[in-house]
Amino acid sequence: MNASTGAGGGAAVRPKAITGVAADSSAPESGARTIWRRFARHRLAVAGLIVTALLILTAILAPYLTPHSPYAVTASFSAAPSADHWLGTDPVGRDVLSRLIAASRVSLLVGFSTVALYMTFGTLVGLISGYAGGWLDSAVMRITDMFMAFPFLMVILVVVSALGAGLSTLIWVLALFSWPAVARLVRSSVLSIKRLDYVRAGVALGLGTPRILFGHILPNALGPIIVNATFGVASAIVSEAGLSFLGMGVQPPTASWGNMLTDAQSLTVLTEQPWLWVPAGSMLLVTVLAINFVGDGLRDALDPKQ
Template sequence: MEVFGEEESYLKLIRRKFFKHKLAVVGLVIFCLFILMAIFAPWFAPNDPYAVNAEFEAKPSAAHPLGTDSVGRDILSRLIYASRVSLSVGIGAVAIYVAIGTVLGAVAGYFGKWVDMVIMRLTDVFMSFPYLMVILVLVSIMGPSLSNIILVLGVLGWPAIARIVRGSVLSIKEMDYVKAGVALGYSTPRVLFQHILPNCLAPILVNATFGIAFAIIMEASLSFLGMGVQPPTASWGNMLTEAQSLTVLASQPWLWVPPGVMILLAVLAINFMGDGLRDAMDPKSLK
């Protein structure tokens, strides 16, 4: 009961410090609103996001609050449905690379010697390639689709997490309670996944929040270049392709400003959450 009480008070302390970070709370609220918007998109969208009407590039009006695009589709509806794509890419890619990086980093840090050397050299190889160029090549080979983008970003994003987890495991495995568990004959998976990894969660969570923001930006970049989610599926990135025309940039801001603002808000909100988590989980501040 004492251990449970200590754990509970630790979590309460982290929660209290997080909610003292005003920007982190604002980011959390905005991110929750985005999630609700993505889940309940059919109820929030005023029109069918794929329906084409005769009003091409129409200005904002009562029927179309944010206007229509170049083929007559309602921009507000497409903006709402596009949140599903961007959040799916961010959360899906991060889930994949956190799982890969955590396992590889934990194994490298715990076993050391040649296992550590092989995994860290593999990490160096992955980090030596130009990230965006590799993504463009893989997506062009596999085909531009939502699932392929999530897979590529997830498979290529694990080295940073692996290094973080490895460093944490190297220090934690020298703790007395870990040595006691080994002396008592606990199996290696039990020691590693039940006693060591739970104490590495803080840096993993912080890195994951920033990773979601980065994945959203990467999806938007790929879609803007025509290598991401393909129309008619809406994503904030492929909606920004309208901004490739100087005429649109100058005289039709309703075509490109809304998706740009959504990307900005999403990335800022997630980064604020990451800052709040980092400050709340900083061991020096947990007093």
């Protein structure tokens, strides 16, 4: 914490003890402002934020931006880019650009909802486990160990083939295997924060446990959680793409960057029809990089040691 900013200094010796020590008049910088100022120092992070914002906008406005219907089949299969189909058509004859735009919805939906799901659960588990301590904490930590020891990809393949592939299955499965890391992260922050005097003060003041957990501990543990969530979005998008590429994720005809890349499994496509995979691959790359840059920027901006 930066003690020297704000209304320090003026305290020194005053004639009478109970005269108030006036805080200085200049408006202090709020917490959010400081974080933004630090974040803005990172060029890449700001660029990442802009790109991410554009992507979110694209995903929201997707139905209005697509030049063709992403599902409409035309007579030209795997056609090279032209004036009508800027990025060509796929082997079924659908417009690649339209599918690319529609797929941004799927990717971001998977990214954000997976993260929202497992962050909420993981944070809750970590808070309770870390604060309660004792046998409950040990039990919860052994459960997270078990989850983390599972060969993640294999279990996903099994679950997907058992339950059937689909968007919601994908989200739930990814969330199922991601919460333990968050629970551990949150728990470790809680363990250090709960020893601090302001938490003991909360106990001494007789505040209820939910008030202490959500009003005093969680806000002070939020930094690492936010950073982790940002990276989590990028990694969920990559996982979705990977599973869709293997045919275990989003099923055609729904477009996803991952299943658009499936076409690149053929050598002819890879060498002679780059419009079938370069756009989807690039979007994936740009999205993940942009979100990771935002995460890097946030991590530095939220680091109290800076």
